[in-house]
Amino acid sequence: MILKLIIRNAFRHRLRTILTVAGVAIAILAFGMLRTLVGLWYLGVERSSATRLVTRNAISLIFPLPLSYKERIRRIPGVKSVSYGNWFGGIYIDEKHFFASEAMEARSFLELYPEFLLPPEQKEAFIRDRKGCIAGKKLAEMYGWKPGDLITLRGTIFPGQWEFVLRGVYRGAERSTEERALFFHWDYLNETLKKSSPRRADQVGFYMINVAKPEVAADVAQAVDRTFKNSLAETLTETEKAFQLGFASMTEAIMIAIQIVSYVVIVIIMVVAANTMAMTARERIAEYATLKTLGFGAVHIGAIIFGESMVISLLGGVLGVLLTFPAAHWIESELAQFFPYFSVSLSTVGLDLLIACCVGAVAGLFPTWRGATIRIADGLRRIG
């Protein structure tokens, strides 16, 4: 019966309840999305390997480095393996169809990036075919590519029509692994350049270095840059993580601001819900006094008021959580270039519901206390 009272009371002012539920739902939705965004950002920083270094031209990303550096880097103590490549920046069909495409030294690249999972026979086929390429699963799905398909890209950095045969489709070991990229043989790029523009041949955009353990990464990076100091092309070497963090420190302030905003949203909805509950409880003071007259205790009356607040907030919370999934899906499909994946974690759902509970509790607290401690004679006087 108490439950019946709670539920029916909750829907007495249908419009008021709907608006409050909608308010809580939107706040929870906003909170969930912002938190997911911030979480993904930190995850990205976290997941970048601490044992991989990237060496590029110290002047700018667009200047190349000589291929001859490869052997010299390999000899530096602490270096386990070296790979290299160039950004290719090819355009598929037209400008709208842009995705990352890179020329890589295939064998060492696949060793350095074990998170690109390729079936062994596809890997073999790719390595054997000089004009072969591999593409991420999402990219292949987007265009319906299958191994054996011919893919033509128009070069931007390296002009011309470039033809590749798809030899493999890789999966990412982690959800955060980029699955919208295309990789092909650096040798193919280089040999073609030797014929068309020999001056651009034997140059690489960046070296990728695998170090033995994270602790030596900083030393190796310094050693690499020292090796090429005062040479024609000086280098800048960073850990993948440091590269991400350096880039990240700039955005971290924004992330913190977003986090603050997400909590402010919750505080606002708490205040709004508390006001609504106080208003509702004030209107029903005579009813609570009547219940008390009949012998119901403070606990019963408290439960009725608190329960109503919780029902409304939790309803909003559940609705908000349910809306989070289509919203995340929408972001994942419509804003794929910024958020290759945007999935709501279970802990965010948990936190959403916990916060909905908090909103209900905070909003219900004062009216509950008022209702439970009302003096009967005073409560009845309001109408009598």
Add this chain to the structure above:
Amino acid sequence: MDVQKSPIVEIDNLSKSYWRGSQIIPVLEGISFAISEGEFLALMGPSGSGKSTLLNLIAGIDTADNGTIRVGGVDITSLSEAELAGWRSANVGFIFQFYNLMPVLTAFENVELPLLLTSLSRSERRKHVELALGVVNLTDRMDHYPSQLSGGQQQRVAIARAIVSDPAILVADEPTGDLDRVSAEDILTLMERLVREFGTTIIMVTHDPRAADKAHCVRHLEKGVLLAS
């Protein structure tokens, strides 16, 4: 023990005052009287004379400053608030001027409310509720919500709620104050019937002379003092 003769309510030297800011306002002063079992008493007096306050004290929803109130032999001025709540649910039936039904509960559920505090089973409760609604002649409306009932019908539901737990006394604060003449007549006849057929004790506050006519006994209260009857 001679239960039959002893009065059901005994009030001795009762006084009560309220604070309004720093000012003390005496509401009741030295009230003493008794009500015997099965009596239908009307309390009359001008507005603000302390009728409601007196009724609330007898019903155990307000506490006195001085004096004692014994109901069925129990000194309720010595009970704690929690004890009073339990005592009320077992011994007092309430009828209010504005019915005070729960708008979200049906007539049946409203009448069932006081029984939720007892150990009665669901089917026993149903039996009691149907009986009480039968007494007020509203069995056919038990699934209606208060908003679907007229004022007189709502007050009859409230009376059913008041009698469903078979309390020792019924207290009614201006039970006809919000009703048209025909409905008021109806309610008064019903109350009279309760006294006659079931031997209920009723204490009714009113300033309607017609209501007072139905009572066995009328006491007048003026400025917190009971006039000699």
